[in-house]
Amino acid sequence: xxxxxxxxxxxxxxxxxxxxxxxxxxxxxxxxxxxxxVDENFPRDHFSDLGYNVETHGQKSFNGxxxxxxxxxxxxxxxxxxxxxxxxxxxxxxxxxxxxRAVRLCNLYLPxxxxxxxxxxxxxxxxxxxxxxxxxxxxxxxxCALMAGDYNIIPQDEDAASPExxxxxxxxxxxxxxxxxxxxxxxxxxxxxxxxxxxxxYTFWDFQRGAWQRNDGIRIDHxxxxxxxxxxxxxxxxxxxxxxxxxPSDHVPIWIELDA
DNA sequence: ATGTCGTAACGTTTACGA
Numbered sequence: 001x002x003x004x005x006x007x008x009x010x011x012x013x014x015x016x017x018x019x020x021x022x023x024x025x026x027x028x029x030x031x032x033x034x035x036x037x038v039d040e041n042f043p044r045d046h047f048s049d050l051g052y053n054v055e056t057h058g059q060k061s062f063n064g065x066x067x068x069x070x071x072x073x074x075x076x077x078x079x080x081x082x083x084x085x086x087x088x089x090x091x092x093x094x095x096x097x098x099x100x101r102a103v104r105l106c107n108l109y110l111p112x113x114x115x116x117x118x119x120x121x122x123x124x125x126x127x128x129x130x131x132x133x134x135x136x137x138x139x140x141x142x143x144c145a146l147m148a149g150d151y152n153i154i155p156q157d158e159d160a161a162s163p164e165x166x167x168x169x170x171x172x173x174x175x176x177x178x179x180x181x182x183x184x185x186x187x188x189x190x191x192x193x194x195x196x197x198x199x200x201x202y203t204f205w206d207f208q209r210g211a212w213q214r215n216d217g218i219r220i221d222h223x224x225x226x227x228x229x230x231x232x233x234x235x236x237x238x239x240x241x242x243x244x245x246x247x248p249s250d251h252v253p254i255w256i257e258l259d260a
Numbered sequence: 261a262t263g264t265c266g267t268a269a270c271g272t273t274t275a276c277g278a
Contacts, residue, residue, distance in 0.1 A: 009264085009265075009266065009278085010267070012266080012267085013265085013266055013267090014266095034266095034268065034278090036266065037267095059268090060268080061266090061267050061268060061276090061277085062266095062267080062276090062277065062278090063277095112277080112278060114277095114278080120277095152278095153262075206264080206265095206278090207264035207265050207278090208262090208263060208264050208265085209263060209264085210263090226274050247267095250264090250278085
């Protein structure tokens with residue numbers, strides 16, 4: 001089962017590039033972030049025609065997540081638990097069943113948090129506390145499960161081409177890294193790091209200052225796997241090449257292969 | 261050149277979020 005995560009930065013603007021990539025990469029599941037669309041305006045029929053079931057959790061202008069899946073999506077849950085007042089669309093989960101195993105998919109768009117310090121950074125850290133609570137539940141269930149998406153976290157200096165430029169940024173502050181590591185240390189596997197120990201693997205290049213041309217990237221899109229999922233992991237790769245195409249997102253897809 | 265995008269709105273331009 002091939003499962004991909006891709007921050008598309010606007011479904012309307014990304015429809016051609018996303019369609020091309022979907023047809024080439026042919027993932028069984030695509031977890032999308034930043035659809036920047038309400039559910040009613042998401043082009044469901046377009047993806048149905050490509051053979052995908054569609055579940056969305058959107059809002060106007062910003063944020064928004066969606067799951068595309070060739071397999072049926074069951075038990076869909078929208079919104080990260082823990083704060084009834086939080087109306088930002090950043091979380092959707094669902095279950096798919098492969099030939100061998102069911103997989104619980106959690107698709108997330110973690111808050112950016114800049115500028116830090118400030119209310120946006122407080123919201124980021126609070127959101128990560130709630131994420132940790134949900135993560136503990138997933139582990140306790142002892143199921144094959146994953147939490148994937150745009151974490152807006154550079155886990156270590158080796159995950160940035162120019163780590164010194166990010167030191168005061170909400171994506172790399174020690175408090176951000178600590179919060180991410182606290183989740184990881186519950187017992188999750190960072191799929192990319194399980195397969196690729198070397199530095200220099202990035203999922204995001206800023207639109208500004210020719211970041212792509214200079215390969216000034218960062219690794220902020222991650223797959224975190226429960227032990228039951230990690231045992232089935234056979235591959236994890238980043239489709240970096242599509243960052244150089246026409247009208248790209250600032251993120252590129254990362255995907256895993258699970259023997260599920 | 262706070263340099264680029266995508267989205268929304270009192271829109272041919274500005275504001276916000278990233």
